[in-house]
Amino acid sequence: MHLHDLWFILIAVLWTGYFFLEGFDFGIGILTRTLARNTTERRVLINTIGPVWDGNEVWLLTAGGATFAAFPDWYATLFSGFxxxxxxxxxxxxxRGVAFEYRAKRTEQRWQRNWELAIFWTSLIPAFLWGVAFANIVHGVDIDRSKNYVGTFWDLLNPYALLGGLVTLALFTFHGALFAALKTVGEIRDRxxxxxRLLGAATAVLALVFLIWTQAxxxxxxxxxxxxxxxxxLLGALGANELAREGWAFILSGLTVVAAVAMLFLAxxxxxxxxTLNPDWSLTVSNAASSAYTLKVMTVVAAVFTPIVLLYQAWTYWVFRKRIGVQHIPTAH
Structure with a gap:
């Protein structure tokens, strides 16, 4: 296996990890307006991801940095065109990060309500736009012989890409709902x-159409x-949810995210x-890659530091593994 093939796989793994973790993270943010009925319940949902949301974003930074170093032409075309x-x-x-930190700094209802709205919208918009972006990457965009994107912003909002955005939005919200059921107790867990159940059904329809379209x-x-x-x-997650097996439901929804992202990279x-202008002008793992020496150095660094990152993130989830409910929120909040 060539090193550029290996780094394509590693970048795919990083994006998969990001969508698995930040997926339920975004889902919780969206559910603060659709699931929670009052400020206390919104605080419960926010607390379920409070210790981990910033760690989840490390995967995005690493994926972006790895793309920049391993495939600079891919990075340049992607970030200029998109x-x-x-x-x-x-x-x-x-x-979103500011909202998490500032929401509880003051007790006024208007202050907290505004930051809660910020959490909702800054969770919903990225959940949709990531699907739009990756759908365009897989389907193809207007790239000329100089590896430059020559389309417009509106070209990115094509039917296939918009469907991809709806799929990630629905899937992440479904993933978040199962995480909420896994991490909470009482009435909010039942809701x-x-x-x-409803989100999973909508996700199944949207995802099936999108994935079949991609496969074709x-x-x-x-x-x-x-x-x-x-x-x-996805079907298994729905079944486990009906049986109130939240752990298995969350694992299977996570597997859905992993398999769906893997399918996009495999395709x-x-x-x-x-x-889309000329297949010969496409960026590939070979013509967009860095030098062999650069990839070799990156491989050594990744082999040393990746296990460390995985260990401290796993430890964080283990420490904050217990369920919470409204009874755990102090009255002052």
């Missing part, structure tokens, strides 16, 4: 399972296998950004 949606996502993530456009046998796993895992390979 500048507006990626800038919107970045602004949302900044405001989380009820919402997960650029899929192969490997991507078809990932599609089947994603569909079966994309060996391209990293296909050109």
């Amino acid at each position: 500048y507006i949606p990626l800038l919107i996502i970045l602004v949302c993530l900044i405001v 989380a399972r009820a919402q997960a 456009h650029t899929g192969d046998a490997w991507s078809l296998a990932a599609l089947v796993i994603a569909v079966l895992a 994309l390979f060996p391209d990293v950004m296909p050109s």
Whole structure:
């Protein structure tokens, strides 16, 4: 296996980890307006991700940094062509972090309500735009012979990409509802399972159409296998949710995210950004990669530090593994 192939796999793993973790993270943010009925319940939901949301974003930083170092042409074309949606996502993530930190700094209802609205919108918008971005990457965009994106922002809002955005929005919210059911007690836990039932049904319809469309456009046998796993895992998550097996439901919804993202990267390979103008102008793992020496150094660094990151994140989730409910929120809050 060539090092550029290995780094394509590693970047796919990083994006998969990001969507698995930040997926339920975004879902919780969205559910603060659709599941929680009052400020105390919103505080419960926020507390379920309070110790981990910033750690989840490490995966995004690492994925972006790895793409920059391993595939600089891919990074340059992606971030210049998708500048507006990626800038919107970045602004949302900044405001979202501020909202988590500032919401409880003052006790006025208006202050807290405004920051809660910020959490909702800055969770919903990135959840949608990430789907739009990755759908465009897989489907292909207008790239010329100089590896430059020559389309417009509006070209990115095509039917396939918009459907991809709806899929990630629904899937992340479903993933978040199952996480809420896993991490809470009492009435909010029951309502989380009820919402997960509806969200899962909507996700199944949207995802099936999107994944079949992807498979028909650029899929192969490997991507078809990932599609089947994603569909079966989603159905299994719905079944486990009906049986009130929140742990299994969350694991299976996570497997759905993993398999769906894996399918996109399998359908994309060996391209990293296909050109719709001329297939010969597409960016591939070979013509967009850094030098062999750069990839070799990166491989050594990744082999040393990746296990450390995984260990401290796993430890964080273990420490904060217990369920919480409204009874755990002090009256002052």
